[in-house]
Amino acid sequence: MMIWIWGVILCVLVLVHLLTTGLCLWRYRSPTAAAPPPETCSAMVTLLRPVCGLDRFDAQTLESSFTLEYPDYEVIFCAAQENDPAVAMLRRLIARYPDTRAQLLIGDDPITGNPKLNNLQKGWEVAQGQWIAMADANLDLPTDYITRLLAVADAKTGLVTSPPIGVQAEGIWARVEGAFLNSFQARWQLAADSLGLGFAQGKTLCWRREVLERAGGLVALGHDLAEDVASTKAVRAQGLSVRVVRQPFAQPIGQRSFRAVWDRQLRWARVRRDGFLAIFVAEIVLGPWLPVLCLTAIGGAWFVPAGLVLWYGVEWGLARVAGWPHRPADLVAMIVRDVLMPALWAVTWARRGFEWRGSAMDRHGALVRPKVVE
Numbered sequence: 001m002m003i004w005i006w007g008v009i010l011c012v013l014v015l016v017h018l019l020t021t022g023l024c025l026w027r028y029r030s031p032t033a034a035a036p037p038p039e040t041c042s043a044m045v046t047l048l049r050p051v052c053g054l055d056r057f058d059a060q061t062l063e064s065s066f067t068l069e070y071p072d073y074e075v076i077f078c079a080a081q082e083n084d085p086a087v088a089m090l091r092r093l094i095a096r097y098p099d100t101r102a103q104l105l106i107g108d109d110p111i112t113g114n115p116k117l118n119n120l121q122k123g124w125e126v127a128q129g130q131w132i133a134m135a136d137a138n139l140d141l142p143t144d145y146i147t148r149l150l151a152v153a154d155a156k157t158g159l160v161t162s163p164p165i166g167v168q169a170e171g172i173w174a175r176v177e178g179a180f181l182n183s184f185q186a187r188w189q190l191a192a193d194s195l196g197l198g199f200a201q202g203k204t205l206c207w208r209r210e211v212l213e214r215a216g217g218l219v220a221l222g223h224d225l226a227e228d229v230a231s232t233k234a235v236r237a238q239g240l241s242v243r244v245v246r247q248p249f250a251q252p253i254g255q256r257s258f259r260a261v262w263d264r265q266l267r268w269a270r271v272r273r274d275g276f277l278a279i280f281v282a283e284i285v286l287g288p289w290l291p292v293l294c295l296t297a298i299g300g301a302w303f304v305p306a307g308l309v310l311w312y313g314v315e316w317g318l319a320r321v322a323g324w325p326h327r328p329a330d331l332v333a334m335i336v337r338d339v340l341m342p343a344l345w346a347v348t349w350a351r352r353g354f355e356w357r358g359s360a361m362d363r364h365g366a367l368v369r370p371k372v373v374e
Contacts, residue, residue, distance in 0.1 A: 003298055010294035013285065017311065020191035021318045027190055027246050028322045045073040045146050045206075046129030050119045051137045054085035057168070057252040062090065064141040066097040073146055074101040076123040080108040080115070086137070112222025116202075121218050133206040139164060140250045148245050149206045158211035158240035159231055162204040163189045164251035165324055174256040175325065175333035176340070180265055182324045183315045183334065186248055188286075193244035199276075200235070200242050202228035204249065211238060229275030247322075262340070269348040284345050287338040288312075 049065060051058070065075045077090050087104065094102045109121035120134060133149060135141065142148070149160045163186040166178030192198060205228065212218075215234035224230040235242050273280040288311045295303040312334055319326035 006294045006297040010291055010298065013291045013294070014310075017291075018314060020187050021314050023191040023194040024187050024318055025321055027194065042072070043130040043150065044128060045070065045150075046123075046127035046132045047073060047075045047146075048078060048120055048123045048127065048132060048134045049075065049137055050078045050116055050123075050134075051084060051086035051090065052080065052115070052119065054089065055138060056254050057140070058086060058137055059089060061138055061140045061252065062086070063093055064145075065135075066093065066100045066102065067143055068141060068145055069143045070146040074128060075103075076127060077102070077104045078119045078123045079104065079106050080119045082106050111219050114222045114227060117218045117222050117227060124218050127209075130209055131206055132209055132212070133204065136203050136251075138251055139203055140167075140252060142249065145249065148247070148249075149204070152243040152245060153208070154243075156241055157243045158208055158235035158238060159200060159242045160204075160206040160245065161198070161200045161228070161231075161242060162245040162248045163201045164203045165248045166253045167250045167325060168252040168254060169325060169330075170253070170255045172329065172333060172336070173258050173261050174253045175330050176336050177253055177256050177261045177264065178325055179330065179333040179337040180261075181251070183319050184286075184337065187315075187318065189244060190248070193242075196241070198242040198244045200228040200231040201244075202226060202231075203251065204245075205231055207231075211235065211240060214238060225274045226271040229271060232275075262344070265340070265344055266347060269344055273348050280345075280348070284342065287341050289338070289342065 047065060047068075049062065051062070062077075065077075079087050079090075084106075087106065090104050094100075094104060105122045105126070107122050108118050110118050111121050112118060124132065131150065131153075133146065135145075149162075153160050164181055165186060166174075166181040169175045169178045189199065189201060212220075212234070215221075215238070220234055221227040221230040224233070232242055269280070269283075272283070288308060291307060291311065292304050295307045312331060315334055316326055316331050318324075319330065
């Protein structure tokens, strides 16, 4: 009887792994993006991009804002302070692309405990678009960025979003971060959307303007620890859906240390725990270790190597088909990621809140220690 139970658990976990992978592969069956539906193809779009400091790839990612192939869009960059290192670079970019409607706004509006939302508020107030896309500074926007966002929107869509795909990773820990972002987090988010269960990811939040206005504007997004959790709740509360682009956008990673990867993943884990507790509780069984335990209980350790080859072979195959990083080092990174996941899950329960860019935030998004910029 006990072996029968272990077998059922194993079958369920493997089927879920195969299902999420298959749903993602289906989204990559065609390299071309669909055209937006008629009701959105002519909509004006405002692109809001908050900046805070200057990272290695920011010149590349921020310049991508000026080369979008869409007939009617504006770009509004938001910086909290004049002495932010990104300000001078943005002014040069705006001068370099005079044909793009772009402006830089500086100032901080303390409407919430979330520094990112406070930075964006001034842009939200002057935005002219029917759709307003908020894209983090480290996201590299393809020329069809807006088209791909609007292509999945219909009358019941309140928000379009996208997970980031980690690229240009340098070193094993950067590849581990890519393994978290790509064939784990993006796989699950894309699969959920394919089943009609889309949820927001803060890297890109493209709002139908009136939906966010009805929710209370950016202030409403400060009610949770992170704006993506609050966004998902705000859209669903209006009986609308969150949609995810068919194929996500790239985020250059560069170099990472173990501590940087650990802190980032721990922050996101705490966000998921506070925002969707039941889902976070289930995360402990999403890796390969419970299937390994089942295999061991059923037939002994001899079955484990073959099981792991199947498990990671499927994940590696997804990365290869999707065009995500899939070198041997990326396969090693997937294994390292899964070794870290149980520890991250356990440590997440120790406390709530996190630190973001020098600002400590509590579980309700309140800023408990403001960042000081010299």
